[in-house]
Amino acid sequence: MATHTAFHSLQVSRLVPFNRAHALLYSVAVLAALHRRLDALLAPATLLSISVSLPILLADLVLAFMWLTDQALRWRPVRRREFPDRLALSVDPKDFPAIDVFICTADPHREPPMSVASTALSVMAFDYPTDRISIYVSDDGGSEVTLFAFMEASRFARYWLPFCKENGIVVRSPEVYFRSSNGGDSEKMKLQMMYQTMKEKVETALERGYVGNDLVSSQEEAEVFKRWKGLPSHDHPSMIQVLLDTSKDTDIMGNALPNVIYVSREKRPTSPHHFKAGALNVLTRVSSTMSNGPMILTLDCDTYSNDPRSPLHALCYFLDPAVSPDLAFVQFPQIFQGLNKNDIYACEVKRLYTINPRGKDGLGGPNYVGTACYFSRRSLQGTPSSTSLAPGANDPLSSESVLRKAHEVASCTYEPGTKWGSSIGFRYGSLSEDYHTGYHLHCEGWKSVFCYPSRPAFLGDAPKNLNDVLSQRKRWCVGLFEVAFSRCCPLTFGTMKASLLVGLCYAHEAFWGSWCIPITIYGLLPQLALIYGIPLFPKVSDPWFYLYAYLFFTTYGQDLLEFLAADGTMGRWWSDQRMWMIIGLTSYLFGTVQFVLKKFGISAQGFNVTSKVMEDEQSKRYEKGAFDFGVGSPFFVVLGMVATVNLSSLVVGIARAATMEGGFDELFVQLFLSAFVTANCWPIYEAMFLRSDGGKLPGNVTVISLVSFTATDISSSTIEENAAWFHNQVAILDIGEQRIDERMIVLEMAGLQDLSERKAT
16 A cells, blocks of 8 residues: 655555464464463472473563564554655745754763764755754763864865865765765865864864864954863853854855854753753754754764755655644664674664664654654644744844843753653653653654655764673663653553554563563573473474474564565674674663662663774774674673573583483474574674684683683582482382482472471481
8 A cells, every 4th residue: 555645655565464464373372382381380390390480481471572562563564755856846945944953962082073063064064055054062061172173163164065065965074075085176185184184173172171272263262262161061051152153154155154053051960961851952942042943853963964855855744734733753764884794783773773663654653763853843842733833033143132042041940840851842751862752742642754765864873892882772771661660651651642553662662671581581591401401392292392483483584584674684684683682681681770770779870972982903803793892891791601501501402412312302492592592602702712802802701701600500500419319319218119200300309399308208
């Protein structure tokens, strides 16, 4: 089924009938597997059999819940297409709505100021009327170096914007353009030298930690930087600087330049600042007092424009009267540059940024992912039925009245007692402010659209260090749990306010952290049981075996097909499912613990900025596809222990199965699980035992991992020792002709029954 309008079209996926039929069949298989587990748990058994069956039942219940919520994402996936050329012919550019662009940065050492400035320059050069564009930079680090970088970039824009438009340049981030192209005419070489000089000046200031008088261009600029002296980043008044004013600033060709406004909101130790959501709300208020554009584009500091026509793609929806009344935002996919061939850390997060948004788009729209998103300003002011855009100021941006009002709304005393962060603006209460905001907008009746043009509209930088990736996912886990266990839980609030399917979609992501339960249990328990020859699954000759085989292979098969259909590759799919296991054992496990501790009032780690800086050696290892374990992280201790358990269980299990009658028939499923996890752990074994470069696992982490496994092994060995003791007692007492299955004795003795009572008897 397809629908068409003048500016865009929609096509429902042809996989919908298959997805629904498969969901019905798979649900029967899931219920059968759960019924079998429950029967095993309720049957007369020892304490050990209960202690084994109960965790596996818990793991299966979590898997069933996550599968159920995932089906909402597969219910009606759609693909859209825009026709910006038709829009350009139908609407006069003078009638295009103004766009306010929000760019957030927080730490000049982890987010290089020149990279942030280059992002701003890329959107200043949109194929869009420049007098309709305003750039707002939120500097939560309160860094004079960041301000200096934007002062320099504003001067460079006078040359850069006409160069891009006259020469048809598509990649309009100067940092990326000059890095990726060689040679060129004299004009290009002159611009490149100008950019390099500017970059060196900013990097000199960053290295010094301040902007010296030798770097500034005028006494007026020097006076501006005097205000920064002695002001810590966490305790300072609001600082707003108009760097370009479209009403009076022009490029070298005489064309108007976009507005550029630097904003560092007021910070006080006694006032909560609400991280990125707080910064975005300040920009929303400041911009409403200045340009008040009906459209707002939010960008991360490293997400540059890769297609200057992206505003036209968004306008294909915002200017459609059939869609626009309740359209909150148009979300572009978050796509990353510079990933290696197989994307070893699964940084493209294809399911979150491509597959799931298409599934949500058929139900009411994708969620907001924090960047590359065009908002209707109306959506940040209330519900679709109650909002109208308030008029902006008519005075010049630099006028005293406008700046006074802008400073007022940027102060930390403005929000208390208002609805900002609760029902207006970007929402507070979660580290995942993007997810939280999009979720509430959908619950209020707003819709959204997933816009995925053939050329990526925006490109960003992903963390290319394993510890940074895991730390980022842990932060996401905590933020999502904050929504899942709030009064606005998607399972209750979401299903009532939006719809059942939309609520399930949001619940699937809100409970991501619960993946740690089945991944940890299935990553350790069957393997430890295998070491001691205790079967936990049906024999290959048992008809129940085919049920488990069906569940495993159809789950992975469907995941692979969806990944490939989203322009993925086999190599990247393997990396994606491997990182799902690694993240489940680390980020989700640690994030769950951190969330629980936070609920009990125990201090936990707050928001950390993900570094955008990469060392040369680290970069070389990444390009070669080698995992980087070069820091002593607790994450890696867990990975090392699990990898050791699985390798040991595979070796011991094969030896045991080879010496047991029917051993492979009985232990095949556990052998398969051990082999599958072991194959996924190969980069860990390399880092523990085979590598000698800076990315190998630190020696102390390897030792702790091995000691942890040894402790587990010693604890488990008491099972076999107790069984052997009891077997000897039975032989001495010569209990008739009763035959006692030694494996049942193992189960009995591991059930922590009191051996002293048996000895006394």
